[in-house]
Amino acid sequence: MQLWDAIVIGAGCAGLTLVNELINRGGGRVRVLLLEERNEYTNDRTWGFWNTLNHRFENAVSYRWPSWSVHYAGEVTHCRGSYQYQYLRAEHFYKLALAPVSSSSKITLKLGEHVQTVQEEEDLVRIQTHQGTHVGRYVIDTRPIDQQNRNAKYPDVHWLQHFLGWKVKTEHACFQSKQVTLMDFKGGEDAAEVLGVSDKETDGALPGIPFIYVLPFSSTEALVEITWFGPKVLAKSVYREQLQRYLQRKEAGKYEIIEQEYGVLPMSTLPTTTQPTRRIRRLGLAGGAARPSTGYAFLAIQRQAQRLADQLLKGDWENFPDYYSTQSRLLDATFLRVLQENPKRGPELFWRLFRYANPDALVRFLADTASLKDLWEIATCLPSGIFLKQSLFPNFLQKKEMETTQIQGI
Ligand SMILES: Cc1cc2nc3c(=O)[nH]c(=O)nc-3n(C[C@H](O)[C@H](O)[C@H](O)COP(=O)(O)OP(=O)(O)OC[C@H]3O[C@@H](n4cnc5c(N)ncnc54)[C@H](O)[C@@H]3O)c2cc1C
Incomplete structure (x- = not known):
């Protein structure tokens, strides 16, 4: 049985973004297995966010608006700055994200694999799906909490x-x-x-x-x-x-x-921990990607994947960073x-x-x-x-x- 460097559970936004960032950096020696329970991808969501970060899926953005408004008590506030509000359809994101995965020799995506159990042992993690057993040194889990x-x-x-x-x-x-x-x-x-x-x-x-x-x-x-x-x-x-x-x-x-x-x-x-155990890491919404005061997550997922890809290719699996700064967390906690x-x-x-x-x-x-x-x-x-x-x-x-x-x- 092949021992993977990492098994990513869930090839949604966070899982696919991370492997795209790895592929874009040449992938190094890291061999990754992506396990996804769905059999096919549909337009299951749309993302709206401001373009404060250059992300890999810029070409899949289908609309951009220069301004936005807030309506309250009979008044309308119109806002316009140097950022645009972008709209990305999931179907376009998946298409763009899946293309490099299918031609990569280091990343393997298996669809229709519903993960049932994750069992951590001394040197590896064993994963049981409906289709069989997989083993990896680390597991990156994006299943929703x-x-x-x-x-x-x-x-x-x-x-x-x-x-x-x-x-x-x-x-x-x-x-x-x-x-x-x-x-x-x-x-x-x-x-x-x-x-x-x-x-x-x-x-x-x-x-x-x-x-x-x-x-x-x-x-x-x-x-x-x-x-x-x-x-x-x-x-x-x-x-x-x-x-x-x-x-x-x-x-x-x-x-x-x-x-x-x-x-x-x-x-x-x-608190959402990104490192619940020695060999398991959490990513995406499961790892706390949603901004507490707004629920926005897409850009945080992109930013985190960029940082992690650099880190993992250097062999650092120990320090999965938090999605948000302590300062943001404190401010958001007060606001909430x-x-x-x-x-x-x-x-x-x-x-x-x-x-x-x-x-x-x-x-x-x-x-x-x-x-x-x-x-x-x-x-x-x-x-x-x-x-x-x-x-x-x-x-x-x-x-x-x-x-x-x-x-x-x-
Ligand atoms: C309808 C909708 C609209 C949103 N709109 C915005 C927005 O406008 N702006 C924004 O910033 N954020 C938005 N979000 C929030 C966030 O950006 C998305 O939820 C994003 O998809 C989170 O990425 P993820 O990888 O954590 O989760 P997902 O993209 O959901 O990926 C998790 C993956 O795990 C798979 N999976 C689950 N269980 C198993 C299992 N047992 N075995 C194998 N695979 C499994 C799922 O099939 C899925 O593919 C939206 C969310 C939703 C649901």
Whole structure:
């Protein structure tokens, strides 16, 4: 039986990006086996992100927008800086990422291999799939962690970004094709009505912060998503009704749903370890790639893969770096605690950031490349009182469970 230098479990975004970075560097002597449970690749997601980093999949980007807007309390903030917002379809990513893998002599991809057990021994790791047994010196595991059932003890916050997106073709022209709608809190305002809870019953507290996100491809075609930042997922009918109401309000007329995507991403301060044992490493969302304050992960996965490929080719398997700096983690933890304690103020806080911060500084902050000057600029846009309280005294504050009504999980 062949002993692989590394076995990567999961050939999704993180697994494929890492092997592409290795191949691009010549691959050295590292022989990698990629085990993927799916039999074929489909357009199972789309990625939106700012181009703060040169990445290997630039040629697969299908749309770029120079500006974005945030809608709150009847006001619209338009933002434009030196970065663009990019849109990458998974089908294009997979095509570009799989091509070099199929012609590489060092990387072997096996599809239809559902990993059942991972057993660590003294000098190797043994993996059992439906198809057979594989052994490697190291295992890089990208299988998802069950985000919905992780319990957080205060001061940790474990929220989720959960969303349903429809790519629609509408009868009437209703989208502004040159600008992304990053957050439209108006689109979330009818959430209490959709959930069938009255303000009186809930003291106005919703199970999180809902908003609409729109990536427009023309005046009649767009990806429209209802997104929630909150502690738990909702029934699918809630997302659907919110999307229907939004399209009605936009006077879209009749519309056809061409594609849809659903996702649940962690917005969490819970620790995720990249090195759970001596020979197992975690990568991608499983290794903490999702930015705690936003759920964005694509660029962090690219950046991490670039660093790791350099490192692994030098034979360093011991130090899998964290995805985010300590500074970012601390700031995100404070921000998430503030949101958890003051969910009703969430829309206003996001709006203030986009309204008052320099767009480039804010984008760099979201991409974890902010300078001290950027951070200062961002801090001055936020109300200092609640942030100081949370950053200085998180352990002394009682965790106030958000009042939520009984919400049906999926
Ligand atoms: C619908 C959706 C939209 C998103 N949009 C954005 C966005 O706009 N911007 C952004 O920055 N991030 C976004 N993300 C978050 C993140 O970038 C993606 O989830 C990304 O794909 C994470 O990469 P990954 O490798 O960790 O996980 P995945 O890409 O999901 O890869 C994990 C792989 O493991 C395989 N696998 C699972 N279990 C097994 C098993 N037992 N055996 C073998 N293989 C297994 C899976 O089939 C999969 O291929 C989105 C996520 C989703 C779900």
